[in-house]
Amino acid sequence: xxxxxxxxxxxxxxxxxxxxxxxxxxxxxxxxxxxxxxxxxxxxxxxxxxxxxxxxxxxxxxxxxxxxxxxxxxxxxxxxxxxxxxxxxxxxxxxxxxxxxxxxxxxxxxxxxxxxxxxxxxxxxxxxxxxxxxxxxxxxxxxxxxxxxxxxxxxxxxxxxxxxxxxxxxxxxxxxxxxxxxxxxxxxxxxxxxxxxxxxxxxxxxxxxxxxxxxxxxxxxxxxxxxxxxxxxxxxxxxxxxxxxxxxxxxxxxxxxxxxxxxxxxxxxxxxxxxxxxxxxxxxxxxxxxxxxxxxxxxxxxxxxxxxxxxxxxxxxxxxxxxxxx
Numbered sequence: 001x002x003x004x005x006x007x008x009x010x011x012x013x014x015x016x017x018x019x020x021x022x023x024x025x026x027x028x029x030x031x032x033x034x035x036x037x038x039x040x041x042x043x044x045x046x047x048x049x050x051x052x053x054x055x056x057x058x059x060x061x062x063x064x065x066x067x068x069x070x071x072x073x074x075x076x077x078x079x080x081x082x083x084x085x086x087x088x089x090x091x092x093x094x095x096x097x098x099x100x101x102x103x104x105x106x107x108x109x110x111x112x113x114x115x116x117x118x119x120x121x122x123x124x125x126x127x128x129x130x131x132x133x134x135x136x137x138x139x140x141x142x143x144x145x146x147x148x149x150x151x152x153x154x155x156x157x158x159x160x161x162x163x164x165x166x167x168x169x170x171x172x173x174x175x176x177x178x179x180x181x182x183x184x185x186x187x188x189x190x191x192x193x194x195x196x197x198x199x200x201x202x203x204x205x206x207x208x209x210x211x212x213x214x215x216x217x218x219x220x221x222x223x224x225x226x227x228x229x230x231x232x233x234x235x236x237x238x239x240x241x242x243x244x245x246x247x248x249x250x251x252x253x254x255x256x257x258x259x260x261x262x263x264x265x266x267x268x269x270x271x272x273x274x275x276x277x278x279x280x281x282x283x284x285x286x287x288x289x290x291x292x293x294x295x296x297x298x299x300x301x302x303x304x305x306x307x308x309x310x311x312x313x314x315x316x317x318x319x320x321x322x323x324x325x326x
Contacts, residue, residue: 203269
């Protein structure tokens, strides 16, 4: 799992919407005039130039994760390069922790070297252009260094920890794997109130927990279960259910219990929205609605977490409309 998931999730539904716009001239004519008016603005924004010095990280984001629209129309263009370099940092570390054929010890050693490079770039010592770009973003946007080191801590944990004894352990993981991304985005937009960080944490934790449910099968293939062991035992669920992808009443009750808890986190996190301004507010609202839609898909599919839910481009546009006009 990864903190980059939070960034991926933040823009996943938006990318589907943009693909819809590219391929839907006839269909789009059926929408109300208030919605049609967005198409010219949105598509024009896709060609807005990004600072050329950041092209390497922008290209990295596009190549590494096809659903990462760095040129997001809801993100002001002056911030897109910064989001791209943050993505580069998080995704690179995640790949070290999760991709390729390496022993845990080798992964930890590579992550230690990656963290050493991060400490060096903070001192102005660069080995690559991307390191210099990250340094510039941290300095120019006054980003908190501890958010980056917390992310690295979570990546290291993913290498060695495959089970979680209780919900508190999972929350601690989310505190370092997901919440730093939300805090960095707030800082990027110069929101720095403690109350806002706390509300953002609720949203990011909820997104991470939603992703855990969504990717249950994929995670188990990597040897991981992100459901609390004491709760698995409480609902009389066995690990064989994960191995066999066997949905039963006990597992359904466990999943429902988790969904209700995640929905409560989203509900609390929504209190952040009135404190935000501009397009960023709608980006976050859209992200919350995307997470809630995934949870509804799981609920409507009889809590079958082995049948991975996804959001189509048509669902994405519906989420957009709901976010903008409700």
